[in-house]
Amino acid sequence: MSERRPAPKPAxxxxxAIWLPLVLFLAFVVVVVIGLYRPADRTVASTLIGxxxxxxALPAALPERPGLKSADLAAGKPHLVxxxxxxxxxxxxxxxxxxxxxxxxxxxxxxxxxxxEEALTGFLKENGDPYWRIGADDDGKVQLALGSSGVPETxxxxxxxxxxxxxxxxxxxxxxxMILQKLQEASR
Amino acid sequence: xxxxxxxxLLMLGPCTATPALAQQEKSTAAFAYRQLDDxxxxxxxxxxxxxxxxxxxxxxxIADSDAPIAGSMRSLVRERIAAGEKPEAIRAWLIERYxxxxxxxxxxxxxxxxxxxxxxxxxxxxxxxxxxxxxRGGGR
Numbered sequence: 001m002s003e004r005r006p007a008p009k010p011a012x013x014x015x016x017a018i019w020l021p022l023v024l025f026l027a028f029v030v031v032v033v034i035g036l037y038r039p040a041d042r043t044v045a046s047t048l049i050g051x052x053x054x055x056x057a058l059p060a061a062l063p064e065r066p067g068l069k070s071a072d073l074a075a076g077k078p079h080l081v082x083x084x085x086x087x088x089x090x091x092x093x094x095x096x097x098x099x100x101x102x103x104x105x106x107x108x109x110x111x112x113x114x115x116x117e118e119a120l121t122g123f124l125k126e127n128g129d130p131y132w133r134i135g136a137d138d139d140g141k142v143q144l145a146l147g148s149s150g151v152p153e154t155x156x157x158x159x160x161x162x163x164x165x166x167x168x169x170x171x172x173x174x175x176x177x178m179i180l181q182k183l184q185e186a187s188r
Numbered sequence: 189x190x191x192x193x194x195x196x197l198l199m200l201g202p203c204t205a206t207p208a209l210a211q212q213e214k215s216t217a218a219f220a221y222r223q224l225d226d227x228x229x230x231x232x233x234x235x236x237x238x239x240x241x242x243x244x245x246x247x248x249x250i251a252d253s254d255a256p257i258a259g260s261m262r263s264l265v266r267e268r269i270a271a272g273e274k275p276e277a278i279r280a281w282l283i284e285r286y287x288x289x290x291x292x293x294x295x296x297x298x299x300x301x302x303x304x305x306x307x308x309x310x311x312x313x314x315x316x317x318x319x320x321x322x323x324r325g326g327g328r
Contacts, residue, residue: 044289046285140259149243
């Protein structure tokens, strides 16, 4: 018996509302296309930039050269810390650039990750040896402590032992000027 | 296929090429492939490892990955659990170095709180709407 009042629904849904699903769908397509053409950068950068180098002390990787401890890097002069390994191909690619930087008088401290003494000796014989000190990070703990997610990576450390810059991947010939600039900034 | 793979990896660029090459080298970390003797602690370590991202093969957890750096991370987790550290402290240590991305378990931060709040708000709204509907239905 109850008489239905006319539902107020048509008034609540205006005409354009019928296009809403299509508009939402197209917006979704646009987001997907942008994601496909410009994928997000998934490089995991260290979040320690601007913070002091974590304390560590690594044993010598080669018998005739001292190992590396964090205190060596806070001696008043900027350094490069190069994380490398003999098994890493891009490390061979960056070797000439590191050689040039070493020749320019930059002390380069090496951290050799998960490597062996003989493989390392062969690598240095083959690709040149720009290193001032080389610490052996056999289990990769120091690499993790530095927030490094792969090899090669190069850190610019200022004279107080603060991390100023992290270069992920190999140093290419056209990166050398930029690295020198970062070292210049770090020495200020 | 075997011959094509290196060329394909080179195309992907140096950062993505590193993990594949690195996989030739086994991790030398002590507990990379060795479980803890204490089963309860191993289980605790395992649960944490499953929620940490491998930094090289980023779709995998460190429990699943054979990349050497994942081995180093497993060893780090196991050694610290064995030393009595809490899993969440180890996660925080890694997040401090690598950012939130290293953890698969979303953290409650100033940036992520809507992730946790929005479902609650939606459930609340639904409850309100349903209450309205049931009242009208009951009154008829």
